[in-house]
Amino acid sequence: MFLLLSAALASPAQAADLSLPHERYQLDNGLTVILHHDDSLPQVVVDTWYDVGSQNEVAGRTGFAHLFEHLMFMGTTRLPGSGFDDLMEQSGGWNNAWTSEDATNYYDVGPSHILELLLWMEADRMEGLDGAMTQEKLDLQRDVVRNERRQSVEDAPYGEAWEALNGAMYPADHPYAHPVIGSHEDLQAATVEDVVAFFQKYYVPTNASLVVAGDFDPVAVKALIEQTLGTVPRPPDMVVGSVVPDPVDLPVTPMLELTDEVQLPATMLTWHSPKVLTSGDAAMDVVASILGEGRSSRLYSALLHEQGLVTEVQAYQMSQELGSLFQVFALATSPDDDLEAIEAAVQAELDRLAQDGPTEEELTRTRNQLELHFLRELEDLNSRAENLNRYLHLTGEADYVAQDLQRYRDLTPDDIKAAAAMLSTARRQTTRIYPAPDSEGGEDDAGDDTGAEGGAQ
Amino acid sequence: MTALIALLLACGPKTPVEPVVPAGPQLAATPPTPGAPRDFAPPAPTILTLSSGAQVWLVENDSLPLFSLRIIVPGGEAADGSTPGLTSFADEMLTHGAGTRDAPAYAAAAEALAIDLGATTQDTSTTLWIDAHSDQLIPALDLLADAVMKPRFDKDEVDRVRDVRLGELTVALDSPRSVAGQVADRVYYGEGHPLAGPRSGTPDSIEKLTAKKLKASWALRRDATTPTFIVVGAVDAETLLPALDARFGKWSGGATDIGLPAPTGTVAGTRMVFVDAPGSSQTVLQVRLPAPDLTADEATLSGARLATTVLGGTFTSRLNRKLREEEGYTYGAWAGFYPQDGFGEVIASTQVQRDVTAPALRDLLAELRRIQDGVTEDELTKARGSRRTDLIDGSGSRDGLADMYAGLATQGQEPGAFAARLAAEAQVDPAAALASYQLAVLDHAAVIVVGDLSVIRGPVEEAVPGTWQVLDVWGAPAK
Incomplete structure (x- = not known):
């Protein structure tokens, strides 16, 4: 299969050529620093x-981690009030x-001549955000986050389903049992x-960990980092450690039927699936x-195209x-559509893939699309900076891009077939969303949990 | 795999056993002052010419084996005539079967080679686009040439896409923000205006569109123009020019006038409109105001661009600062300036918590009035920096740069316009910005409020007195 696939995409950028060149070191205070130099544009990313x-x-x-993210922009003793954003934008x-x-x-993007300023600002808030925290700041950003919740979940079509997903998939004591944005009640508390x-x-x-990417002097930048981030004191030793929960294979609530302020019914099918970068994860992709x-x-x-059952269908x-979670979302074509028929059709396609495996054409297409995706991830400086941090966080290696792509190149048809078979036979979670006949909606009717990734600004 | 899992689970304590290092030098008490910026202008394209006379703007960049192509075809939504959705439906059909391939075969051919391509309908133009691996240049051009010259508009596929579009129209009604946009178009531009829309059509208009009408729509626009090609990426002129000439060398139709009539919806005065969204926990506020058009000189346009950036173009803009950071009414507020050939407009918009709709609208309108009193030099400095950074950011990817140049081509401007804009914006002072920002604030505005009227209507009418209309989600009088 792989000879075939390689021939299908005889590109000048094979996996071995893909890389994120960088220098990595650690400051005395324990901060990991990664430098990625590229002076093709007068731009830097921190x-x-x-x-x-x-x-x-x-x-x-x-919702607290996300609420806290908002508070990181609310000023310090050295740079009070809205100084972080003001100074950032005044400098371009x-x-x-x-x-x-x-x-x-957190990412800061700007013209290369403001790098020292960006480093100073990150050091300033890493060193002293707590000393300037006030009830007023907390109250204000709490309101902003609650508005984000209303906008991204409560008033978003099918938001009710996302809100319910985490609780339906994970037991109450699992770290993923609640969504990132949190509940109004907990945010208020x-x-x-x-x-x-x-x-x-x-x-x-x-x-x-800190990535500095872009147009900088590779020697001088180390002194700048030392003078800024290097001044942040090392904390007392403490175990931060993430909780390591027991693996979860089955949904907690296999079937949910909800109503939402929508015109068309939809169904969301969700399975537990392999963790990121572990065996089976790439096959699921x-x-x-x-x-x-x-x-x-x-x-x-x-x-x-053939059955006319849906307006839209996605899998990810x-x-x-x-x-991880594997999900299929399908949107019906009219208010009276039978969601069970849609679910059966999805299951039939899964069963067929599990039974017969992928075609050569499908493997070629998927491989080419993945290769293009990886190339495009390398194009944007901001994306490269984030990927260096992400790979470091997940694997301990900042430049893991070639290995990441190789995971997909190493897949065989049997791997795909096995992944499909797992989905075909595993117990899935089904959430059906129906148009509400006459709903008042709003936060008073919303549950305590909601599903969304939060962004501050 | 075991080692990898161990690494994954080990996130958290990085070096928990080392001793605390006493604090060394302190962070400087004040932030450093940045030096001078490095000179910058977006990579300039080489201008090539096809045998048809069509221009090709080429920016070669072989740092990655990728390329982006854009073809600008004048017309866009403005060519809909009396049938909303005609142009966007016809444009979508271009890649649903072309040449010898029906829709599934066409999709399979493109997707097998990871060639992303399509057609995007804008106000006064359609952009045909490709983003792909540079090794796929020739097959990608073949596919796009088929879409342009030999689109099939097969009846079965038209029917299928129509059903999907009807579903999408239905889903769009679930979004108060989408509703606000389409109602604002109709209210501000006025009945019969080419952009009164909705761009995606209505259920009635979509139902009536036949394969024959769609095909005619595309042929009319295609044959009336000599398009502009934008190519950015790992493609050289020696390869590109003959490849384009072989496929598009006879595509020539002369110049197309894309001038638009001025909006008529608010000529008689400001219109304030409610649209009911029962149960909505937020309210969408959108205000549209007249502004300079593309016939204005560069100094005037630069002033308007900078003033709008001050108003709502960045995180610390006046709107976002007031409505989000000071009052906590919203997750975000913004404003944009959209000059066209014939008219220009400023659009300001936000989504606010339902219970604070009245004070939020009052504050939004107050900021729109306050910008008429002028901006400060500090605000202008910030706006200039933001716009320069936008150009740098856009230049960082092939599709970003292609889109930037496509934007210029759409407006009929030359490739050097970015540098000219930066130079002109550097000359704008507060007085010039004020002079150029000739907005007839609230005298000829459209104010659209989409929310739960059972909660917000009374307080809003009290906070902003005047004549309020209640319209339905399509912008027609509510029953």
Whole structure:
């Protein structure tokens, strides 16, 4: 198979050529630093990764990791108020951040001449955010986050289904049992003391890594980093450690039937699947592609083109550290459509893939699409910076791009077949969403949990 | 695999056993002052010419084996005539079967080689596009040439795509933001305006579109133009020019006038509109205002661009600062300036918590008035920096740079316009920005409020007195 696939994409950028050149070292305070030099544009990216996400939240504080991410932009003693964003933008830079179940990532992007300023600002908030935290800041960002929740979940079509997903898939004591954005009730309960304790535990050099990417002097930059991030004190030794839950294979609530403010019914089928970068994870990506990527995919061809059962159908592997989810989402064509018929059609396609395996054409297509995806990930400086941090976090190696792609190149038809067979026979979770006949909606009717990855700005 | 799992689970304590290092030098008490920026202009394209006379803007960049291609075909939604959705439906059909391939075969051919291609309908143009591996240049051009010159518009596929589009129209009604956009189009542009839309059509208009009408729509626009080609990536002129000439060398139709009539919806005065979204926990606010058009001189356009950036173009813009950072009403607020050939407009928009709709709308309108009092030099400096950084960011990818140049071509501007804009924006001072920002604020605006009227209507009417209309999700009077 692989000879065939290699011949199909005789590209000048084979996996062995893909790399993220970098220099990696550690400061005395424990902060890992990765330098990635590229002066093709007068641009720099400072990407700071903290090993903390919603999986680290304690009971009664769902959504806190993401709320905290917002508070990182609320000023310090040296740079109070909105100084972080003001100074960033006055200098031509911009920034943003995201929080997932597994990590929190901050990135600053700007013209290369402001690199020292970006480093100073990251050092400033890593060193002293807690000293300037106030109830007023917390209250304000709590309101912003609750609005984000309303916008991204409560008023988003089919948001109710995403809100219910984590609780349906994981037992209550699992770190993924609640979604990143948290509940209104828990967000309201957060205190300034919570913020300070969270900062002092997780926002320390020993729990972070810094990527500086772009147009900089490879020698001078080390002095700049030492003068800025290097001044952040090393914290007292403490075990930050992530919780390692027991593996979860079965959904907690196999069937959910919900109503939402939508016009068309939809069904969401979800399976537990292999963790990110572990055996089976890449095969699940390929199964998702064969089933749902593009108009020549199996689900599009069968359910939409041939049978006219759906308006839209997607499949994806959501890879995460403590356990992944594989999902198929299908949107019906009219309010009275039979969701069971759609689910049966999805199952039939899964069964067929499990029985017969992929065709040569499907493997060629998927491989080519993956190769292109990897190339495009290497194109953007910001993406390269984030990937260096992500790979470091997941594997201990910052440049893992060639190995990552090789996982897909090493797949055999039997691997794909086995992954499909697992989905075909494993117990899945089914969430059906029906149009609400007459709903008031809004946060009062929303559950305590909601599913979304949070971004601050 | 075992080792890998161990690594994954080990995230957390990086070096828990080392002693604490006493704090050394302190961080400087004040932030450093940046030096001078490095000179920058987006990579300039080489201008090539096909035998048809069509221009090809080529930026060669072989750092990765990727390329992006854009072809600008004038027309766009403005060519819909009295049938909303005609152009976007016809454009979508171009890649649903062409030449000898029916729709599944066409999709299979493109996807097998990981060739992303399609057609995107805009206000006054359609952009045909390819993003692919540079090894696939020739097959990608073959596929696109078939889509342009030999689209099939097979009846069965038209029917199939129509069903999907009807479903998508239905789903769009679930989004208050989508509803706000399509109602704002109709209210602001006015009945009969080419952009009154909706761009994707209505159920009625889509139902009536036949394969014959769709085919005619595309042929009319294609044959009326000599397109502009934009290519960025690992492609050299010696390969590209003959390849394009062989496939598109006879594509010539002269110049197309893309001028648009001015909007008429608010000529008689500001219109304020409610659309009911029962149960919505947030309210969408959208305000549209007249602004300079592309016939204005570069100094005026630069002033308007910078002033709009100050108003709502960045995180620390006035709108976002007031509505998000000071009041906590919203997750975000923004404003954009959209000059066209014939008219220009500023659009300001946000989604706010339902219970604070009235004060949020009052504050939004207040900021739109306040920008008329002028901007500061500091604000202009920030806006200039932001716009320069946008150009740098856009230049960092092939598709980003191709889209930037496609934007210029769509507006009928030359490739050097970016440098000219940077130079002109450097000359804008607060007085010039104020002079160029000739917005008839609230005198000729469209104010659209989409939310749960059972909760928000009374407080909004009290906070912003005037004549409020209630329209349905399509912009027609609500029953």
